[in-house]
Amino acid sequence: MAINDIQVAISDDFFSAFARIPQKQQTKVQHFLTKFQQDPTASGINYEKLHQCRDPRIRSVRIDQTYRGIVLQPKSGNVYMLLWVDHHDRAYEWAKNRICDINPQLGAVQIYRVTEKEAPQTPEEKKDSAMFSGLRDKDLLRLGLPEKLLGEVRNLETQQDLKDFKESCPEHVYEALVWLSQGESYEDVLSIISEQGIQEKEVVDTEDFTSALDHPVSRHKFYIAATEKALLDMLHAPLENWRTFLHPSQRRLVEKSWSGAVRVLGGAGTGKTVVAMHRAKWLAENMKRESKDRILFTTFTRNLAADIQANLEKIMEAEDFARIEVVNLDKWVVDFLLEQGHGFTVDYGEKSKELWQQALEILPPELNFSMGFLREEWEEVIQPFEISDLVSYVRTERRGRGIALGRQEREGLWPVFERYMALMDQEKIREPADMMRDARFYLEKDNNFVFRHIIVDEAQDMGMQAFRLLRAMVAEGPDDLFIVGDAHQRIYSVHGALSQCGIRIVGRSTKLRINYRTTEETRRWAMSLMKDVFVDDLDEGEDLEDGYISLIHGTEPHLLAAENLDDECDAIEAHLKMINTNDGALNACCVVLRTHRLLQLYSSELEKRGLVLYPLLPSRPDDRNEPGVRIGTMHRVKGLEFDHMLICGMNEDAMPLMSHAMKSEDPEIRKKAEMRDRALLFMAVTRAKKSVFLSGNGKISPWLNESRA
Ligand SMILES: Nc1ncnc2c1ncn2[C@@H]1O[C@H](COP(=O)(O)OP(=O)(O)OP(=O)(O)O)[C@@H](O)[C@H]1O
Numbered sequence: 001m002a003i004n005d006i007q008v009a010i011s012d013d014f015f016s017a018f019a020r021i022p023q024k025q026q027t028k029v030q031h032f033l034t035k036f037q038q039d040p041t042a043s044g045i046n047y048e049k050l051h052q053c054r055d056p057r058i059r060s061v062r063i064d065q066t067y068r069g070i071v072l073q074p075k076s077g078n079v080y081m082l083l084w085v086d087h088h089d090r091a092y093e094w095a096k097n098r099i100c101d102i103n104p105q106l107g108a109v110q111i112y113r114v115t116e117k118e119a120p121q122t123p124e125e126k127k128d129s130a131m132f133s134g135l136r137d138k139d140l141l142r143l144g145l146p147e148k149l150l151g152e153v154r155n156l157e158t159q160q161d162l163k164d165f166k167e168s169c170p171e172h173v174y175e176a177l178v179w180l181s182q183g184e185s186y187e188d189v190l191s192i193i194s195e196q197g198i199q200e201k202e203v204v205d206t207e208d209f210t211s212a213l214d215h216p217v218s219r220h221k222f223y224i225a226a227t228e229k230a231l232l233d234m235l236h237a238p239l240e241n242w243r244t245f246l247h248p249s250q251r252r253l254v255e256k257s258w259s260g261a262v263r264v265l266g267g268a269g270t271g272k273t274v275v276a277m278h279r280a281k282w283l284a285e286n287m288k289r290e291s292k293d294r295i296l297f298t299t300f301t302r303n304l305a306a307d308i309q310a311n312l313e314k315i316m317e318a319e320d321f322a323r324i325e326v327v328n329l330d331k332w333v334v335d336f337l338l339e340q341g342h343g344f345t346v347d348y349g350e351k352s353k354e355l356w357q358q359a360l361e362i363l364p365p366e367l368n369f370s371m372g373f374l375r376e377e378w379e380e381v382i383q384p385f386e387i388s389d390l391v392s393y394v395r396t397e398r399r400g401r402g403i404a405l406g407r408q409e410r411e412g413l414w415p416v417f418e419r420y421m422a423l424m425d426q427e428k429i430r431e432p433a434d435m436m437r438d439a440r441f442y443l444e445k446d447n448n449f450v451f452r453h454i455i456v457d458e459a460q461d462m463g464m465q466a467f468r469l470l471r472a473m474v475a476e477g478p479d480d481l482f483i484v485g486d487a488h489q490r491i492y493s494v495h496g497a498l499s500q501c502g503i504r505i506v507g508r509s510t511k512l513r514i515n516y517r518t519t520e521e522t523r524r525w526a527m528s529l530m531k532d533v534f535v536d537d538l539d540e541g542e543d544l545e546d547g548y549i550s551l552i553h554g555t556e557p558h559l560l561a562a563e564n565l566d567d568e569c570d571a572i573e574a575h576l577k578m579i580n581t582n583d584g585a586l587n588a589c590c591v592v593l594r595t596h597r598l599l600q601l602y603s604s605e606l607e608k609r610g611l612v613l614y615p616l617l618p619s620r621p622d623d624r625n626e627p628g629v630r631i632g633t634m635h636r637v638k639g640l641e642f643d644h645m646l647i648c649g650m651n652e653d654a655m656p657l658m659s660h661a662m663k664s665e666d667p668e669i670r671k672k673a674e675m676r677d678r679a680l681l682f683m684a685v686t687r688a689k690k691s692v693f694l695s696g697n698g699k700i701s702p703w704l705n706e707s708r709a
Helices: 012-020 023-038 088-096 137-142 147-154 159-165 171-181 186-195 216-221 228-236 248-254 272-285 302-315 329-340 352-360 371-382 390-395 407-427 432-446 464-473 520-528 565-583 596-608 667-685 702-708
Strands: 007-011 058-062 067-072 079-087 098-102 109-113 222-224 262-266 295-299 324-328 453-456 481-485 509-512 558-562 589-593 613-615 629-633 642-647 688-697
Touching: 007 012, 012 079, 012 222, 012 228, 023 067, 023 079, 023 228, 058 088, 067 088, 079 088, 079 098, 088 098, 109 216, 137 147, 159 171, 171 186, 171 216, 216 222, 216 248, 248 272, 248 509, 262 272, 272 295, 272 302, 272 453, 272 481, 295 302, 295 329, 302 324, 302 329, 324 329, 329 432, 329 464, 352 371, 352 407, 371 407, 390 407, 432 464, 453 464, 520 667, 520 688, 558 565, 558 702, 565 589, 565 596, 565 642, 565 688, 589 596, 596 613, 596 629, 642 667, 667 688
Parallel strands: 007 079, 262 481, 262 509, 295 324, 295 453, 453 481, 558 688, 589 629, 589 642, 613 629, 642 688
Antiparallel strands: 007 222, 058 067, 067 079, 098 109
């Protein structure tokens, strides 16, 4: 808010237009905005009425001789809205058919475009072939459709018509139309949007822009700078809309006090990380200044934690940011245990294989179980349920195991597990899950709640020990835990249901549904991979795939089955060259392979063809200023995004990978291993913003075949 209670609201379109004008004019716009924000009524600001403009409130303002800003000046009140900036002619053209008003049903500010000649608006006139012929005018208006667009909506017949209409339509109405066009019922769409705080109001003052700007839909569109500095920072920041323009469904989750732990599900690219970051910011900003409480923002992977830390620092004041610790959970545990004098080091599998071999020496010969089976029993039963003696082992239900074990077999197996534990003690090492358990014991012993709030990203990859530890790190109460995740992308851990770990989310569970990253074509292809499989909801229920949409469109994923490796690599090279010609920037392309062996093979093949490659390494962040096609294993791209994804080497033995788990005697373990690879492919595909290319050679992956059928 500037002086004299004058409000200057700036639309997201204005920022996009600003980013496109030359630097010289950008500087002039900044000078103009500083003046404008101080006093939009100053005599130096020349408001000019546009004669051909459909909206009588729209004016142009002079930036310099050739550039103009487009402003809305309501008849009454102290609100000024900046809508666009451009070269004189283009600015006038933009403004000509634009209308900015308050929707009489919802009370939100909307910007939309009417056609030169509005379609005839005979009430209830409907074509049978029209997409929304089943709905009455009043139903459409209830969704917030501006009355002036009713005729156009009545004329929409195909998906393409709907796509073309996107530019004219307010975004939240377009979302509702897309849901309807995908077969969601009108009632379901109403309930999705009312969940976002978008509801019909009984009384709306269509001249009260001050109140209307507070509506969640308006806040998704307009930015009100609190200070001059905030405005200038906003102009200087690269244009990343998520920093400011949260979708109503996202804002609702961020700015709310919850009575306990919250779970947020959402498909790939629906902004879970964005929401989690804004949640941390909101919590920090709403703490009492003198409070010593701390917030933990934790993730599964180290790289993501580093990214989030850098992003939070950009969007927060230093004083608030200082209250937040951003760290991946493994690292927090290691540091915490070190402080406690725990004396064990974490082993990520380097030493444990040898210890298993030693432990296996005492397995009675009549029990013919492989090392793989024993390790699975350890990871799926002993470790998560913290079994520490034979009596408990014999009594355990062994959920999720496909091979039954009788009492005698368990009695025979138990000494092997005991020996493995003793060897670990002797070597002073612990597996990551055991480190988590030990950390929890320390916390529980001292009743030590280290944090006031905890935010968890990538929760699908946290196992039971992680959830139990998180529960012990924060006292149960309002806003204690905020957990976001998507089990479609579980590529590491054994599933730990929240409720089994003491985390109660009943009545505080919600879903993000709009995909901001991938195209609708990619989203659907990825979803088809999960068509007939059970995907959990991080708890004991199922995450149904209904109700997700993407508002961006592109090409269908390109699938290629080559005769041999040479042909496949030639096709990859040709595809990359085509992208380079059409879209530039090879550094926004990423090639991924299932294994390190395949990564080496394809890297050398592609280099032979003269392509410059930039390997993705765990030790360094991806620096997009460096040239080269990005290349890495599929696991390496978790949490990242690229314009174009190329998923190569999709052969029968690579996807799903014929790993130990896939060869397990236990059908449940095979099923889980296959599911992990499906999730891995799902995750890799959904890293793409613009296009996806999938290729294999010889006998190709059944997943490429299935989707080609
Ligand atoms: N409100 C928003 N406005 C604009 N862009 C957004 C918004 N929310 C999210 N995005 C963008 O969408 C993309 C995906 O966001 P994010 O990484 O938070 O999603 P996610 O659900 O965590 O994804 P995944 O689970 O696939 O890793 C990012 O490019 C982000 O900047």
